[in-house]
Amino acid sequence: xxxxxxxxxxxxxxxxxxxxxxxxxxxxxxxxxxxxxxxxxxxxxxxxxxxxxxx
Amino acid sequence: xxxxxxxxxxxxxxxxxxxxxxxxxxxxxxxxxxxxxxxxxxxxxxxxxxxxxxxxxxxxxxxxxxxxxxxxxxxxxxxxxxxxxxxxxxxxxxxxxxxxxxxxxxxxxxxxxxxxxxxxxxxxxxxxxxxxxxxxxxxxxxxxxxxxxxxxxxxxxxxxxxxxxxxxxxxxxxxxxxxxxxxxxxxxxxxxxxxxxxxxxxxxxxxxxxxxxxxxxxxxxxxxxxxxxxxxxxxxxxxxxxxxxxxxxxxxxxxxxxxxxxxxxxxxxxxxxxxxxxxxxxxxxxxxxxxxxxxxxxxxxxxxxxxxxxxxxxxxxxxxxxxxxxxxxxxxxxxxxxxxxxxxxxxxxxxxxxxxxxxxxxxxxxxxxxxxxxxxxxxxxxxxxxxxxxxxxxxxxxxxxxxxxxxxxxxxxx
Numbered sequence: 382x383x384x385x386x387x388x389x390x391x392x393x394x395x396x397x398x399x400x401x402x403x404x405x406x407x408x409x410x411x412x413x414x415x416x417x418x419x420x421x422x423x424x425x426x427x428x429x430x431x432x433x434x435x436x
Numbered sequence: 437x438x439x440x441x442x443x444x445x446x447x448x449x450x451x452x453x454x455x456x457x458x459x460x461x462x463x464x465x466x467x468x469x470x471x472x473x474x475x476x477x478x479x480x481x482x483x484x485x486x487x488x489x490x491x492x493x494x495x496x497x498x499x500x501x502x503x504x505x506x507x508x509x510x511x512x513x514x515x516x517x518x519x520x521x522x523x524x525x526x527x528x529x530x531x532x533x534x535x536x537x538x539x540x541x542x543x544x545x546x547x548x549x550x551x552x553x554x555x556x557x558x559x560x561x562x563x564x565x566x567x568x569x570x571x572x573x574x575x576x577x578x579x580x581x582x583x584x585x586x587x588x589x590x591x592x593x594x595x596x597x598x599x600x601x602x603x604x605x606x607x608x609x610x611x612x613x614x615x616x617x618x619x620x621x622x623x624x625x626x627x628x629x630x631x632x633x634x635x636x637x638x639x640x641x642x643x644x645x646x647x648x649x650x651x652x653x654x655x656x657x658x659x660x661x662x663x664x665x666x667x668x669x670x671x672x673x674x675x676x677x678x679x680x681x682x683x684x685x686x687x688x689x690x691x692x693x694x695x696x697x698x699x700x701x702x703x704x705x706x707x708x709x710x711x712x713x714x715x716x717x718x719x720x721x722x723x724x725x726x727x728x729x730x731x732x733x734x735x736x737x738x739x740x741x742x743x744x745x746x747x748x749x750x751x752x753x754x755x756x757x758x759x760x761x762x763x764x765x766x767x768x769x770x771x772x773x774x775x776x777x778x779x780x781x782x783x784x785x786x787x788x789x790x791x792x793x794x795x796x797x798x799x800x801x802x803x804x805x806x807x808x809x810x811x812x813x814x815x816x817x818x819x820x821x822x823x824x825x826x827x828x829x830x831x832x833x834x835x836x837x838x839x840x841x842x843x844x845x846x847x848x849x850x
Binding site: 420423 | 452622623626627629630633634636637640641644645
């Protein structure tokens with residue numbers, strides 16, 4: 382139907398935007414998870430002090 | 437033990453310790469729960485700040501010194517605001533001078549040897565430099581700050597995310613965020629957690645594990661290493677310092693964001709800087725902007741008022757040079773840091789001279805000259821990085837060792 386096209390378009394855009402938002406949040410959550418795994422695997426037990434804590 | 441470890445602060449405190457992680461989670465939760473009430477939020481932040489001071493430890497004398505310093509800064513600012521007469525202005529200026537003195541003397545107690553009144557007392561306060569920076573900032577802006585009060589001031593001075601090593605926050609934006617905290621929704625929380633994770637990975641995965649590549653890990657005689665390894669060590673060391681310090685800032689900026697505060701950024705991709713001025717505008721930015729606002733700009737104001745326009749250029753160039761010396765000697769009063777300041781002062785002087793005389797000259801328009809004066813962007817970036825990396829060698833090595841390293845780098849021997 383010609384009259385319902387704008388509404389359909391808005392619904393599609395809202396759906397895409399919501400999927401984008403979920404996708405972005407998921408990507409960030411995965412990146413945080415990867416970071417934590419890296420820390421668990423590679424963080425050195427004998428940590429040196431932060432350089433600028435010396436100043 | 438490498439020079440970085442040797443110079444490490446006298447505390448066993450680590451941001452990677454479970455104690456700090458538990459503290460940060462508890463502090464963020466408690467502050468989030470009390471955000472709706474200003475009084476409760478102020479009190480919770482104050483408790484978190486004091487708990488953080490307890491975590492990093494310190495001597496009783498250090499705590500007494502800290503209390504005296506904070507209350508003196510508060511008293512002088514309050515006096516300058518409420519009296520507004522000549523005496524209060526003079527006292528504020530004395531307070532600013534005393535804070536600058538603290539900034540320089542704090543890390544150089546040994547310079548005073550037997551004449552130091554504190555030689556028998558451990559008056560070390562971790563993060564003292566940054567406390568002094570904040571005191572100077574408030575005292576300088578004493579008459580402009582609106583609604584100045586004790587709880588906000590103490591929270592500003594001791595705000596735990598910026599206490600140890602900055603970024604150097606200003607009072608006004610801190611107070612605004614304290615009064616009306618920024619909303620922390622799912623997206624802000626995710627961004628903040630990502631920032632914190634990025635910081636931890638930069639420091640504890642990259643910087644700490646790659647530390648053996650940097651020249652600071654080459655032992656006390658790095659000049660005995662081959663020149664190829666020396667070049668690698670020098671260039672890698674700056675990357676390691678960047679990962680270390682920007683990692684620290686990422687963690688603290690992320691934590692502050694979870695608390696509803698947006699604190700100043702300290703880095704803006706310095707590895708893409710095309711000259712030293714660019715570099716300082718993107719490296720430890722809160723320090724650069726602090727010195728620009730409270731040292732360079734007031735000096736320039738005096739120059740503009742008292743010196744005819746045609747004669748101002750050499751004075752302004754000298755102001756650039758002096759500002760670099762202040763930045764260098766703040767790190768430590770030593771021959772090495774003096775050399776660091778001179779190198780950067782000369783680099784900034786060259787940039788001023790180039791802009792004034794060379795850029796518009798015929799030499800700069802012709803091909804060989806233009807390549808020398810305006811090198812292609814990748815070359816300019818590489819030259820800037822190399823210059824800054826070379827200048828950091830003086831941070832932890834004696835001047836004689838630094839000169840031996842430079843000689844070996846230039847001669848490409850071994």
